[in-house]
Amino acid sequence: MELIGKGVYETVYHRSTIWGPKGMESLKNALEHTMYSKKASSYHLANWEINTFPLLDEENEIKFIVQNLTDTAHTETDLDKKTALNRQLIQSSFQHPLFNDYPDAVFTLDPEGNFISANKALIDLAECREEELFRLSFTPFIAPEDVEKAYGHFRKTLQGELQNFDIRTISAKGTQRILNVTNLPIVIKQEIIGIQVIAKDITASTRIQKQVDDYHHRILHILESITDGFIALNKDWTVTYWNKAAERLLFILRKDIIGKNI
Structure with a gap:
């Protein structure tokens, strides 16, 4: 203190x-x-x-x-003792209140992908009891269609590479979410003994972005379908949009005019 x-x-x-x-x-x-x-x-x-x-x-x-x-x-020659020591090192290293109070999920995995430690945010996302979580690997919480992707990033982290990616997950109660995940290798004596993971729930923002993208595509479809020429300019009179009808009526291809001052 x-x-x-x-x-x-x-x-x-x-x-x-x-x-x-x-x-x-x-x-x-x-x-x-x-x-x-x-x-x-x-x-x-x-x-x-x-x-x-x-x-x-x-x-x-x-x-x-x-x-x-x-x-x-401390050095150990026995493999089982070394593994136990590594798990103890990881567990003791991530018990600080900072991790439990952090708003995003923070947890650690051993080289086989089993949970070693987890903060409250992960427990809430997983929707299972803490004691149950520590008997599992991360695999049951990955959407089936993304399991291979998750394993690919997991293997690269065990090779020493920091990984950041989006993944679809499913909780113990069946709740589906999209997480942005960062994998960090935990290195002791130049050996990777585990992985620290930080996961942010981006489900809501991803859903909003999809709605915006869908709306944008619908508008573009309408503009490409009309027979009138339609062009868009910014405040500097630079062309930002030029539909097919404008190409036909003005004899200028959009690739030759977009980004130029009209």
């Missing part, structure tokens, strides 16, 4: 006895890279793995930055 309200550069990062000069510089680089690029970054320093994730608002501006510092000093 002593850190709340204080600058991160003067508190957490300014501790050379823990990070060393190179470590402090790496922490700053990770944060600044994410701030300017709006993309996740991953740095490895001695026994620390530094993963930095941006959380964006509806205007694609950074609302929060989450920096996850993981101590990787």
Whole structure:
């Protein structure tokens, strides 16, 4: 609580006895890279793995930055113990209240696609109990026609690529939605141990856009069907539309006139 309200550069990062000069510089680089690029970054320093994730608002501006510092000093040779450790690392890294209060769904998956952690927004979208969710993979919540697409993006994320895409989903109660999804690889000791996912419900905006597009197509169909020449100009007298009848009556093809001053 002593850190709340204080600058991160003067508190957490300014501790050379823990990070060393190179470590402090790496922490700053990770944060600044994410701030300017709006993309996740991953740095490895001695026994620390530094993963930095941006959380964006509806205007694609950074609302929060989450920096996850993981101590990787412990090594395991047994595969089962290593897998258990990886799951524990992921679970402990995403228990901050920020994730639970974030308006969009935020959750983590293991390399097999099983849920490891999830915030309240995802539980609401999934429409199932939390304990049930953690016994499942993401597959049952993907619309059948988009399962192959979802797996393709999942595999690319496991190869280290950040993925952003729209996907059709279906909840445990059958509610259909369209989500904009961002997949971020979780990297520990240069190994991808899981995936962090941020999903925004865009169902309403997609439906509105479809209605606008349908209306636009109907208008264009009408304008192309009439026998009178119809042209549209902007305030600078630049041609923005030229129908087939205008081509026939004025002997000018639309490709030769649209975008030009009349």
